[in-house]
Amino acid sequence: MFSSKALNCLFMAVFAAIAAASSSAQTLEIPSTTSAINSATPLSQRVVHYEIETKYDPKSHSLDATEVLTYHNLTGQPLDTFPFHLYLNAFQPTATWIKETNRDGTRDEMLESWDPKNYGSEEIKRFEVTGQGDLTSQLQFIQEDGNKDDKTVVQARLPHAIPPGGYVQFKIVFHDQFPETLERTGWKRDFLLAGQWFPKVGVWWHGAWNCHQFHGATEFFADFGVYDVKITVPQNEVVGASGIEVSNLSNPDGTKTIAYHGDDIHDFAWTASPHYKVFEDTFQSSIGPVKLNIMMQPARVWQEERHARILKQTMDRFDRWYGPYPYKTLTLVDPEPGSAAEGMEYPTFITGGTMWNMPKGLYIPEIVIEHEFGHQYWYGMVATNEFEDAWMDEGINSYTEVKVLDSILGPRTSTLNMYGATLSDLQTQYFGYARVADLDPMAQNGWEYFDYDSYGGITYGKTACVLITLENLLGEETMRQAMHTYFMRYRFTHPTKEDFLKTIEEASGKNLRRYFNQAVYGTQVMDYEVLKAKSTPVEWYKDDLKEKKGETEYNTDVVIHRKTDFVMPVDVAIVFDNGETVRERWDDNGNNRWVRFAYTKKAKVVSVEVDPDHKIQIDRNNFNNSKLVEGDGKAARKVTNYWTFVSQLLAQILTWWMV
Amino acid sequence: MNKKSILSGGASIVGRNKRYVVWFWLMNLALATIGSEAFSLRAHHILDQSLYSDRLVHGMDLGVFGEMLGRPEFGPLRGAALPSMMLALLFFVLTMIFLPGVLQGYASDHRISRGEFWRACGVNVWRFLRLTILSMIVIAIVAGVFSAIGNALGKAADATSNERLPFFVQLGWLAAMFLAMTIVRIWFDLAETDAVLSDQPAVRKSLRYAVHHTRHNLVRLLGSYVLIALVGAAVVAGGVVLWNLIVPPASVLGAYIIAQAIAFFFLATRFWQRAVAVSFYKSNALEDIVEFAPMIVAAAPVAADPAQL
Numbered sequence: 001m002f003s004s005k006a007l008n009c010l011f012m013a014v015f016a017a018i019a020a021a022s023s024s025a026q027t028l029e030i031p032s033t034t035s036a037i038n039s040a041t042p043l044s045q046r047v048v049h050y051e052i053e054t055k056y057d058p059k060s061h062s063l064d065a066t067e068v069l070t071y072h073n074l075t076g077q078p079l080d081t082f083p084f085h086l087y088l089n090a091f092q093p094t095a096t097w098i099k100e101t102n103r104d105g106t107r108d109e110m111l112e113s114w115d116p117k118n119y120g121s122e123e124i125k126r127f128e129v130t131g132q133g134d135l136t137s138q139l140q141f142i143q144e145d146g147n148k149d150d151k152t153v154v155q156a157r158l159p160h161a162i163p164p165g166g167y168v169q170f171k172i173v174f175h176d177q178f179p180e181t182l183e184r185t186g187w188k189r190d191f192l193l194a195g196q197w198f199p200k201v202g203v204w205w206h207g208a209w210n211c212h213q214f215h216g217a218t219e220f221f222a223d224f225g226v227y228d229v230k231i232t233v234p235q236n237e238v239v240g241a242s243g244i245e246v247s248n249l250s251n252p253d254g255t256k257t258i259a260y261h262g263d264d265i266h267d268f269a270w271t272a273s274p275h276y277k278v279f280e281d282t283f284q285s286s287i288g289p290v291k292l293n294i295m296m297q298p299a300r301v302w303q304e305e306r307h308a309r310i311l312k313q314t315m316d317r318f319d320r321w322y323g324p325y326p327y328k329t330l331t332l333v334d335p336e337p338g339s340a341a342e343g344m345e346y347p348t349f350i351t352g353g354t355m356w357n358m359p360k361g362l363y364i365p366e367i368v369i370e371h372e373f374g375h376q377y378w379y380g381m382v383a384t385n386e387f388e389d390a391w392m393d394e395g396i397n398s399y400t401e402v403k404v405l406d407s408i409l410g411p412r413t414s415t416l417n418m419y420g421a422t423l424s425d426l427q428t429q430y431f432g433y434a435r436v437a438d439l440d441p442m443a444q445n446g447w448e449y450f451d452y453d454s455y456g457g458i459t460y461g462k463t464a465c466v467l468i469t470l471e472n473l474l475g476e477e478t479m480r481q482a483m484h485t486y487f488m489r490y491r492f493t494h495p496t497k498e499d500f501l502k503t504i505e506e507a508s509g510k511n512l513r514r515y516f517n518q519a520v521y522g523t524q525v526m527d528y529e530v531l532k533a534k535s536t537p538v539e540w541y542k543d544d545l546k547e548k549k550g551e552t553e554y555n556t557d558v559v560i561h562r563k564t565d566f567v568m569p570v571d572v573a574i575v576f577d578n579g580e581t582v583r584e585r586w587d588d589n590g591n592n593r594w595v596r597f598a599y600t601k602k603a604k605v606v607s608v609e610v611d612p613d614h615k616i617q618i619d620r621n622n623f624n625n626s627k628l629v630e631g632d633g634k635a636a637r638k639v640t641n642y643w644t645f646v647s648q649l650l651a652q653i654l655t656w657w658m659v
Numbered sequence: 660m661n662k663k664s665i666l667s668g669g670a671s672i673v674g675r676n677k678r679y680v681v682w683f684w685l686m687n688l689a690l691a692t693i694g695s696e697a698f699s700l701r702a703h704h705i706l707d708q709s710l711y712s713d714r715l716v717h718g719m720d721l722g723v724f725g726e727m728l729g730r731p732e733f734g735p736l737r738g739a740a741l742p743s744m745m746l747a748l749l750f751f752v753l754t755m756i757f758l759p760g761v762l763q764g765y766a767s768d769h770r771i772s773r774g775e776f777w778r779a780c781g782v783n784v785w786r787f788l789r790l791t792i793l794s795m796i797v798i799a800i801v802a803g804v805f806s807a808i809g810n811a812l813g814k815a816a817d818a819t820s821n822e823r824l825p826f827f828v829q830l831g832w833l834a835a836m837f838l839a840m841t842i843v844r845i846w847f848d849l850a851e852t853d854a855v856l857s858d859q860p861a862v863r864k865s866l867r868y869a870v871h872h873t874r875h876n877l878v879r880l881l882g883s884y885v886l887i888a889l890v891g892a893a894v895v896a897g898g899v900v901l902w903n904l905i906v907p908p909a910s911v912l913g914a915y916i917i918a919q920a921i922a923f924f925f926l927a928t929r930f931w932q933r934a935v936a937v938s939f940y941k942s943n944a945l946e947d948i949v950e951f952a953p954m955i956v957a958a959a960p961v962a963a964d965p966a967q968l
Contacts, residue, residue: 189820275820299822337822356822412720419903420719427722434729609710622726623709631707635715638911639706639724640699643743645918647691649895649925651747656929657798657840659755659791659851 028070028130028167031226036244036263036348037326038288044264044492047072048225052198055232055255056272060177061187067172067198071162075204078161082170083142083211084154085222087196090214091120091179091186094149100216101182104451108183108340120179120186124154124199130169132159143213145447152214154199172199181340191273191336195346196220200267205385205494212387215447217455219379219386219393220267224492227262233272240278240295240331241270242349264326264492265347266383271295271333279304283315287324290315293331299356300334303365307332307352310366310408314373317404321480322377322487330376332369343368345375361418363409367425370408371401381491389497390455391442391520395463396500400483402426402464426468430617432461437525437620442466443497465617466519472615474508482507518566519618526566528610529624531594532559533574535604550578556605558597560586564620573612576603583612605629666883668942669935672765673927679761680930684923687750694746698739705730718908755791759783761930762855765937779855786854789862794847801843805836838881841888845880846873848936856940872943883935891928895921 030046037043054065073079090097093114101111127136135158141151162168176197179186185195202211203223210221227243232255243262250256262268281292292311296304311332315325333351335341342353350372354365374397378384384392405414405425416423436457439450449455471479486495486503501516518524535554539545545552558574567590574582580603586595599605609626611619619625673680705727706712714720715727728736763779764771771779809832816825849869850862859865873880898921906913 189818191820273820297820297822336820338817357826412718416721419899420908421721422718423721427720427725430722431725431729434726607710621730622711622723623705623730626708626710628708628710631703632712633703633707634909634911635706635712636699636702638914639702639715639727640695641911641915641918643698643739644688644691644695645922647694647743647747648687648922650743651687651691651750652922652926652929654747655751655754657844658751658795659758659787 028169030070030072030167033226033261033263035246036261036265036328038285038290038324038328039326042264043326044224045074046225046264047074047223048201049228050198050225050268051228052268053230053232054198056192056194056237058187058190058192058234058237058272061180061192062175062177063194063197064175065173065198067170067174069170069172069199069201071168071170071201073162073164073166073168076164078163079168079204080158080161081209082156082158082168083202083209084156084199085196085202085211085214085220086122086124086152086154086199087214087220088120088122088176088178088185089151091118091182092149092151093119094147095152095214096143096145096147096150097152097214097216099147100447104216104449106183106216106452107456111182115180117180118182118186119177121175121177122197122199123175123177124172125175126171126173127156128171129156129158130171145213147213150213153202153211170201174199183340184344185341186339188336188339188341191271191275191339191341193269193271193333193335193339193341193344193351195269195341195344196267198268203385203494206496210385210387212447215387217390217449217452218446219390221383221385221387221494222266224264224266224383227265227268228259229262229268229270230257230259231270231272232257236274237272238274238276238278238295239270239272240276240293240333240349242268242331242347244291244329262347265380267346269346269349271335271351273336275336276333277301277304279308281308281312283312283325283330285315285319285325287326288328290325290327291329293329294334295331296334297337297356299337300354303334303354303358306365307334307354307369310369311373313408314370314404317407318374318377318400321403322400322484323491325376326381327376330373343372345372345379347380348376350375359418361416363405363415363417366409367401367405367415370404371397374400374404377487377491382487383492383494384496385494386446388445389443390446390459391463392495392497392500394459395442396467396483398429398460398464399467402429402468426464426617429461429464432457433465433618434461434620437462438523441523442520462519462618469519469615469617470504470512470515472613472617474504474510478508479504515568518568524566525564525620526568526616526618527563527620527624528570529561529563529621530558530608530610530627531561532557533605533608533627533629534558535629538600550602553600553602554604556599556601558599558605558608559594560597560608560610561594562590562592566618568616570610570616571612572597573609574599575606575608576601577606578603665879665935665938665942666886668938669883669887669931669933672934672938673931676761676764676934679764680923680927683754683757683761683930684919684926686753687922687926688919690746690750690753691743694743697742701733701739702727705733716909755787756780756784758851758933759787759855762852762933762937765934766852766856766941782858783855786860786862786865787851790847790851790854790865793862793866794843797843797847798840801839802836805832805839809833809836837888838885841884842873842877842881844932845877845884845936846870848933849873849880849940852933852936852940856937856944872939876939876943880935880939884932887928887931887935890931891925894924894928898924 030049032042049070051068052065054063056063101109127139128134135156139154139156142153142155143150181188185193200222202209203221233239235254235256239258241260243260246261247259275298276295277298279294283290283292294304294307327348329348331349335351341351344351352365353368358365378397379393386393402425412424413422414425415428436454439454440458442458442463482504485507486500490499505512535556537545538553538555560572569587572584584597607628611625714723757780759779760776812832813825813829816828846869849872850865853859853865853868902917906917
């Protein structure tokens with residue numbers, strides 16, 4: 001067992017030694033190492049260098065650490081204030097994250113009661129700036145929502161500003177108390193997933209610090225740089241982390257210290273558990289080998305191959321379609337059952353999500369692994385602002401998820417394919433969107449959504465459907481080229497929504513503003529319907545009219561109705577009973593709510609369909625997009641048969657036990 | 660009488676009286692069809708004129724099915740589910756009313772008349788109502804106690820990192836609960852059989868009789884009941900697998916036939932259990948008669964027919 005007093009003394013000594021060493025070194029710089037990437041030169045404009053040494057105590061689920069952060073001021077102006085995220089302070093009953101989660105729910109929790117085990121904290125014991133002294137007492141928590149109890153952002157004001165191009169070094173001693181996992185980070189039984197666990201400086205973005213409080217429905221944003229992290233844990237722990245492992249040393253006190261190094265990453269996460277079974281594999285990317293570490297729970301070892309297969313298939317698609325994965329490692333963690341740490345992404349480190357008895361035809365592990373790997377591109381390398389533009393990470397990632405999974409598992413079966421029942425990934429995205437279609441726009445701060453359902457439905461679901469629709473309109477190759485250009489051009493930068501949208505316009509050569517204004521910036525909802533499809537004999541007034549197929553002439557009247565406010569050109573297919581199909585296009589810039597198509601033919605209308613090529617995936621009601629003049633009750637009879645059968649069995653089971 | 664003979668005796672009774680299973684299956688089907696009408700109307704309204712519904716015909720696209728359920732014009736799911744639930748309850752009530760006639764028929768060596776059937780039903784309505792209420796109370800208590808203990812065990816097992824343990828603890832506990840509820844069911848099945856066959860107006864006496872015989876023949880009866888229940892589960896599971904294998908997705912008629920075959924044979928397994936109870940009751944009554952009947956000694960051999968010599 002670790003004594004916290006002794007640990008503090010130890011860390012103070014280490015801290016003093018580091019400080020002395022640092023002050024003796026006159027010049028500060030960010031290392032230009034490339035040992036963790038398949039590149040001879042750095043890939044990002046490195047702003048930060050984190051050197052962290054930590055010792056974890058599994059019994060108290062806490063750690064003590066020293067952090068030396070070297071920051072390169074590339075903002076072009078002097079900086080005298082520096083905000084830091086202290087994310088673990090979110091797990092306190094009066095913190096904004098907990099309040100919002102209690103109010104709106106979040107991805108894993110509704111949080112209707114408070115359990116003290118869920119308490120987490122990130123306490124700065126000492127905060128010193130090289131050459132400017134100890135500023136611990138001057139630190140101030142700042143809040144943008146007025147909640148004075150929220151301690152997820154702390155700000156340091158320096159006595160002397162750091163000039164443009166200059167460096168500053170922060171030396172921070174801190175103590176973390178991990179929560180039992182409510183979401184993403186913390187412990188469960190003897191498992192730990194340490195995410196967002198160290199004081200992390202905000203991002204200077206568009207002329208100001210961007211360092212938001214931790215909200216119930218927001219994620220993260222940070223600058224690129226180099227990470228050197230040493231983790232000390234008991235010998236029996238199996239550890240995985242971001243970056244590459246550079247050393248693993250046993251200590252005389254029954255612990256071991258593992259050192260990791262990461263290049264061109266903007267966060268660092270790690271996990272420890274005595275139970276992991278680790279498997280190693282390799283993916284050969286277009287620029288070099290990637291070592292895969294797959295850390296499985298003992299009961300799920302039989303799924304290791306399944307995990308490795310989908311991971312490599314996904315990496316292959318991303319490599320070919322969007323660009324190379326430049327890191328030398330990827331760690332895939334199968335987290336502790338019930339830990340709420342499933343399905344999360346950190347640079348070169350992702351968590352999956354499965355159960356020991358996961359059926360083969362239910363592709364939840366595949367979806368989670370694909371999705372989290374996709375984040376390596378959109379969150380990890382492109383690194384958009386997840387606080388303010390969540391759709392640019394989660395949504396673009398959901399779009400590529402649909403594309404990749406469709407190509408691997410089939411477009412109709414990419415979520416479920418069991419006993420004749422099917423479900424596609426796109427449909428699950430659509431469900432998420434359709435329920436909340438008129439609540440919030442995509443382009444909105446993450447914490448301003450109506451609730452978590454709306455946040456999830458819009459940022460994930462709507463974005464995927466909007467981009468799939470766009471792809472169907474522009475062509476798969478054009479969209480793939482746009483995504484490739486976007487990734488290669490903006491990786492290791494922090495692009496804005498307009499950077500993304502303009503890249504698509506550039507690749508397609510089209511002005512897509514009308515679409516973007518409605519789909520991305522607006523809350524317009526699309527619902528086209530076939531309002532009327534009717535054929536009447538031209539000589540309807542004759543008493544002795546005898547209709548004869550192929551001979552009788554009909555006036556056919558077709559009316560398409562735009563029920564809601566999303567305006568888009570739509571194609572219409574009208575099928576006649578002589579086998580003829582007429583295609584029309586309705587594009588009147590929204591001047592009218594309906595359009596009439598009239599024909600006189602020796603044939604009657606059989607069916608009318610709006611968007612016959614099924615390009616549009618954002619129509620709120622897919623059933624009214626078509627009309628069969630002579631209805632067909634087969635589908636209804638089929639599902640009613642299922643319903644009847646289930647009703648019969650339920651009645652029998654009730655009777656079985658009760659009488 | 661051994662377990663095999665109870666089982667085969669029960670099967671033989673069901674085989675001789677197939678009409679009861681057929682009638683109850685028809686009743687089950689008719690009520691479920693009526694109960695499904697609300698669902699059917701909504702489904703037809705949304706699907707019939709849409710080309711989109713084709714994805715439900717040539718496959719079972721859960722996305723399209725989910726969209727249908729989510730449409731405002733479909734209304735709340737409970738609006739469609741409530742009639743089905745009410746008619747499931749009606750099936751339960753009608754079973755309770757008609758069951759005495761079935762038991763009378765099962766116990767009889769000849770095909771009973773309609774009059775005998777309805778008489779048995781009429782005479783036993785009040786007795787079966789009381790027995791059913793009592794059985795519901797006992798089943799609720801047993802299920803409640805087992806669920807509570809099961810949840811507690813599940814939580815305790817959840818403290819370990821062994822992911823399989825909570826699952827198998829829950830599964831084991833469910834099996835234990837199933838056995839306990841089956842014992843209760845045997846008890847009440849015997850009580851119901853006694854109430855009908857001995858024309859016993861005092862329900863408590865039938866219950867006392869049943870608890871006595873259940874206790875003394877537990878292994879034999881429980882074994883038979885569990886075996887039949889497993890057959891029932893196999894009928895449903897095997898039927899669904901067969902459905903998936905041989906019925907083309909677009910064949911509504913094929914799906915309907917196999918669904919009804921599953922429903923029929925599943926229902927038959929419960930009738931088999933009841934027939935086992937009757938078979939047991941009859942053999943037990945015979946043993947009681949043999950046990951208590953006065954010894955009769957033939958004074959002299961009956962004169963043989965000289966022609967047969």
